[in-house]
Amino acid sequence: MVSTRNHLVIMAGGIGSRFWPMSTTENPKQFIDVLGVGRTLLQLTYDRFEGICPPENIWIVTNARYADIVAKQLPEVPASHILCEPCRRNTAPCIAYVSWHIKKQDPKANVVVTPSDHLVTNGTEFKRVIEACLQFTGETDAIVTLGMKPTRPETGYGYIQADLTTSSSRNKEIYRVDSFREKPDAPTAAKYIKNKSYFWNAGIFIWSVSTIVNAFRVYKPAMSKIFEGMLPILDTPEEQPAIDKRYPECENISIDYAIMEKASEIFVCPADFGWSDLGTWGSLMEQTAKDLYGNCKIGPNISLFDTHNCIIHTTEERKVVVQGLDGYIIAEKDGTLLICKLSEEQKIKQFSEETD
Numbered sequence: 001m002v003s004t005r006n007h008l009v010i011m012a013g014g015i016g017s018r019f020w021p022m023s024t025t026e027n028p029k030q031f032i033d034v035l036g037v038g039r040t041l042l043q044l045t046y047d048r049f050e051g052i053c054p055p056e057n058i059w060i061v062t063n064a065r066y067a068d069i070v071a072k073q074l075p076e077v078p079a080s081h082i083l084c085e086p087c088r089r090n091t092a093p094c095i096a097y098v099s100w101h102i103k104k105q106d107p108k109a110n111v112v113v114t115p116s117d118h119l120v121t122n123g124t125e126f127k128r129v130i131e132a133c134l135q136f137t138g139e140t141d142a143i144v145t146l147g148m149k150p151t152r153p154e155t156g157y158g159y160i161q162a163d164l165t166t167s168s169s170r171n172k173e174i175y176r177v178d179s180f181r182e183k184p185d186a187p188t189a190a191k192y193i194k195n196k197s198y199f200w201n202a203g204i205f206i207w208s209v210s211t212i213v214n215a216f217r218v219y220k221p222a223m224s225k226i227f228e229g230m231l232p233i234l235d236t237p238e239e240q241p242a243i244d245k246r247y248p249e250c251e252n253i254s255i256d257y258a259i260m261e262k263a264s265e266i267f268v269c270p271a272d273f274g275w276s277d278l279g280t281w282g283s284l285m286e287q288t289a290k291d292l293y294g295n296c297k298i299g300p301n302i303s304l305f306d307t308h309n310c311i312i313h314t315t316e317e318r319k320v321v322v323q324g325l326d327g328y329i330i331a332e333k334d335g336t337l338l339i340c341k342l343s344e345e346q347k348i349k350q351f352s353e354e355t356d
Contacts, residue, residue: 003110003134004054004057005106005108005109005110005138006052006053006054006057006109006110006111006112006134007053007057007058007059007102007106007109007110007111007112007209008049008052008053008057008058008059008111008112008114009059009060009061009095009098009102009111009112009113009114010042010045010046010058010059010060010061010114010115010116011061011091011094011095011113011114011115011116012030012031012042012060012061012062012066012070012116012117013061013062013063013066013085013088013094014028014029014030014115014116014117015028015063015088018279018280018281018348019032019034019281019284019313019331020331020338020348021331021332021333021334021336021337021338022034022313022331022333026065027069028066028117029041029117029278030042030045030116030117031066031069031070031073033315034278034284034313035119035284035288035298036298036299036313036315040073041116041117041118041119041278042060042070042073042074042116042117043073043074044119045114045115045116045117045118046058046074046076046077048120048123048126048127049112049130051127052112052127052130052131052134053112055076055077055078056078056081057109058074058076058077058081059077059081059082059083059098059101059102060074060077060081060082060083060116061083061085061094061095061097061098062082062083062084062085063084063085063088064084064085064086067082067084070082080235083097083098083101084240084243085097085243085247086243086244086247086248087247087248088252089247089248089250089251089252089253090252090253090254091203091254091255091256092220092223092250092251092253092254092255092257092258092259093223093247093250093251093252093253095113095205095212095255096216096220096223096224096226096227096250097227097243097247099111099209099212099213099216099227100213100227100228100230100231100234101234101235102209103209103210103213103231104231104234104235106209107209107210108208108209108210109208109209110134110137110138110206110207110208110209111206111207111208111209111212112130112133112134112204112205112206113204113205113206113255114203114204114205115203115204115277117277117278118202118203118204118275118276118277118278119274119275119276119277119278119287120273120274120275121273121274121275121287122272122273122274123273125271125272125273126271126273129146129173129269129271129273130206132171132173132174132269133146133171133174133206133269134206135171136168136170136171136174136206136267136269137206137207137208137211138208139170140170140265141208141211141265142207142211142265142266142267143205143206143207143211143212143215143259143260143263143265143266143267144174144205144206144207144267144268144269145160145177145201145202145203145204145205145206145260145266145267145268145269146202146204146205146206146268146269146271147160147162147199147200147201147202147268147269147270147271148199148200148201148202148270148271148272148275149199149200149270149271149272150192150193150198150199150200152193153186153189153190153192153193154189154200155183155184155185155186155189156183156279156280157183157200157201157277158180158181158182158183158200158201158256159180159181159184159192159198159199159200159201160177160179160180160181160198160199160200160201160268161177161178161179161180161181161197161198161199162175162176162177162178162197162198162199162268162270163175163176163177163178163197164196164197168267171269173269173270174267174268174269175267175268175269175270176266176267176268177260177266177267177268178197180201180256180260180261181198199268199270200275201256202275202277203277205255205260211265212259215259215263216258216259218263219258219259219262219263220251220253220258220259222251223250223251223258226246226247226249226250229246230242230243230246274287280345281311281329281331281342281345281348282342282345284296284311285311285342288311291304293307293308293309294308294309294310295307295308295309295310295311295312296310296311296312297312298311298312298313298314298315299312299313299314299315299317299320300315300317300318301317301318301319301320302314302320302321302322303319303320303321303322304321304322304323305321305322305323305324306323306324307322307323307324307325307326308325308326308327309326309327309342310322310325310326310327310328310329310330310342311328311329311330311331311342312330312331313329313330313331313332314330314331314332316332316333316334317332320332327341327342327343328340328341328342329341329342329345329348
């Protein structure tokens, strides 16, 4: 349901180059067509909120170096809604900055905050869950985070432990959060999987703007004071110089540590809509259709012979032929070719740093 009270915040300031050579620090993964579908991850994030938030209520927070890319990829978003961080300060300052902007425009706004580089395969279920959570936060002072039902003992995600004994009276799918857990080691992750009360932390939040602003005032008063003081100059020519000066003063801290682990009215909505944070080539492979031999092919003309369990991403090549490989990444971008064992993909970060 489209509501003029609904606002969407897309956090798009990351510099991830995990998908090198496709992604680099100059062109991070949120701005590239990782899936080979003609839309970047940022654009796909925008697309999945169609029918929930009107374009004029969508906000993008990004690094100043990426503002032009955002404007080019999402021309529907008002230019004044592309907020530029002068430096990286984690998710709490990012969310505080945009929250005071939204508060000035609509003090009764209801807000969804999402990363720009995640994948959702079941858009219908995603919309149903988001709309239900927006209704819940519109009627309460609650903060809601989405918990993804885990499918494996993943060590790369944080976890949320829910109190499943009693659901909210307003929504039977929403429960109080017992605790947030850091990324676990393998034995701990295996224990979490056996306990049905643990969910992956997707980093997607829903709240009213008044709720989150008040939470910052209580739990991060110094940060709150910075943005409260700039309220009169937001949406004026004075804003960016002031942000450039004051934003670096903000504590470098995530929203989880700043607010989520301290506030009392914290809820989780367990969900299952085919979510992945696409943090690795392996995670992309898990979410992409495979042939009979376990290969993922993303590109216009790829031929494989005696090849198994490989991911080939060569959208710029006219013809690609691969023979005799098992468990490899093959990727090409702007004249750079990567051939790497999937089991050794952690070394890609080193490759990208040496090349950038």
